[in-house]
Amino acid sequence: MASEDVVGKSTGESAVNTIVNLAEEAKFAREGVKAPGHAILSICKSLVAGGVAGGVSRTAVAPLERLKILLQVQNPHNIQYNGTIQGLKFIWKSEGFRGLFKGNGTNCARIVPNSAVKFFSYEQASSGILWFYRQQSGNEDAQLTPVLRLGAGACAGIIAMSATYPMDMVRGRITVQSEKSPYQYRGMFHALGSVYRQEGFRALYKGWLPSVIGVVPYVGLNFAVYESLKDWLLKTNPYGIVKDSELSVVTRLACGAVAGTIGQTVAYPLDVIRRRMQMVGWKDAAPVVTGHGKIKAPLEYNGMVDAFRKTVHNEGFGALYKGLVPNSVKVVPSIAIAFVTYEVVKDVLGVEMRISD
Template sequence: MRNDETEATVSRIQQDRVQHHGESARDGASYGDIAFLQRSSVYLSGEESAASKLATLAEEAKLATSEVQPPRNKAIAVCKSLIAGGVAGGVSRTAVAPLERLKILLQVQNPLKPKYNGTIQGLKYIWASEGLAGFFKGNGTNCARIVPNSAVKFYSYEQASSAILWLYRRQSGKEDAELTPLLRLGAGACAGIIAMSATYPMDMVRGRLTVQTEDSPMRYRGMFHAASTIMKEEGPLAVYKGWLPSVIGVIPYVGLNFAVYESLKDWLIKRNMVNKPDDSAELSVLTKLGCGAVAGTVGQTVAYPLDVIRRRMQMVGWRDASSVITADGQAKTPVQYAGMVDTFRKTVQNEGFRALYKGLIPNSVKVVPSIALAFVTYEVMKDLLGVEFRISD
């Protein structure tokens, strides 16, 4: 009699599950139901007690139910992931805004009349001439660009790495295969190209706003005024000046950031599992910050010359560019570059190869905390928002 009651209860659980997930099953999505029914038949054929069977089946039903996510829940998870990426970008860039502005000023200043001679002197000069607000000039536009850029970049990497891993496992025939550093670099490059292309006009406008100083002609009153003025005076495509070197530069930069960060994290986790089998293999926040710092340093060192070329190309067509760069209101010779190759050639010819690394030191100081904060903030935000998947999963 007790077994009959058990069978009836199990039957009701199964019917409830089939009814609850009927639509998902028709779409072929409820793989948990199939596994549930298979496990149920095994439990019914065993020698376990009726109470044990019911408890186990109830737990299996709960687990299988959680495997099926309605489209609305998936959309919410995507939104949460985008929010986490956006917050990570905003926090990391605002924290290093003074160094970001100094880097750009060093990149584009007149080599014959330099006003910024290094990180410390440059920061002191900005403070003396423009005050605290000078450190954050252009940061609002930068955040308006970097928030969506970071959101798209992190989410695109998640999707690209998942797709690449699926293809890699299918071609290799190894279901337990993991992403290699090279594959991670490819996924990061794809994410960087997508994010850069989607938000590049904002970067162009931000570059123009950032190089303005108190002594130079204040031609742009803000982000929207700058964008409209550029398109009106220089054409609609002017907001994409410097796009090519940016895309070329983002491939090693973002690709190496993700590849180095994840590979270094995986190596440290595996080492912890070997050296401390009884302890948690999870890395501390400080260790993750260190991984992000190493990743950022490697990526920006490789890609930095292309960033210099991009900034200089963005100044082309701006009739007051020379005055803005020298900040003395006297030099009116227009800045002329005919494409990426010509910009590279003239920069090296007139200023030497060292010019390709102008601003590298403040940029390095900026990158260490910026990239580290971005990665860690992203993971922390996903934990707070309850997003289940994460970068290294």
């Protein structure tokens, strides 16, 4: 009898637990809330989609990314890169095919988590902002405006950039170093350790301030323009481009290209200053030789404002847009590929929530 009581008690407890679990799931369903396990899986899928989007888009334009940085930081007394085609040919001739992709491994190691955090942060920020906006306006059917999307994108950009900034800093140095550099960084982790030991922890965040200021219009405009343009196309359906309430991949690529072009043009001067500040303190970089054959030390900057002042004073206002052409050629496909890849991967993984949602 005792054993039967134990079995009966165990069976009863199991039945009660099952009923409780079913009740909880029913409650989640009634309230439109996902069960905790489902929510965690959805978050992981979203992060994976963002990471894949970043890695694919950045690798596709790696040669242009490297050339852009080389143009940004080259000394006016030692011009080696005069344009996109000439610059790519020079890299190919002096360093070979691998030279075109130098720093891409480090770049992907940074951009994959950066992109994952950025897309996920945008979804969370836009959801939070939309909820607050609906509460304040009293309109439960209100939708995000372009300005609110800009704010959500800015939040996402700041969070993602701050979380991965040290990797971006050393990636810039690895990209710039050449065979003539006395000291060679062997990889991202070696560079992180070397900068930390030789220059201190604060050196890992050199150029952080202009990055924060620049990421607001850059990432913010990327998301705001992309989403607003898609929303406008879906509502107006010009030339009948909308099929079954969906935009084609080509149309979404075009939306991403427009968003990327606008964002990077507005924020580009801050990106130039950020790169130059990242090079400050790197005493083992390749020596700079002037036109008179004399070795000239690179300029030192005391801060963002000082970097702006010295750059404009010594090289003119146009120096703030050095590398803009290869960057424009890079950004158009890069941003477009990132957005579309993100949405496609989420579709493949079966994530219900899209960026626009």
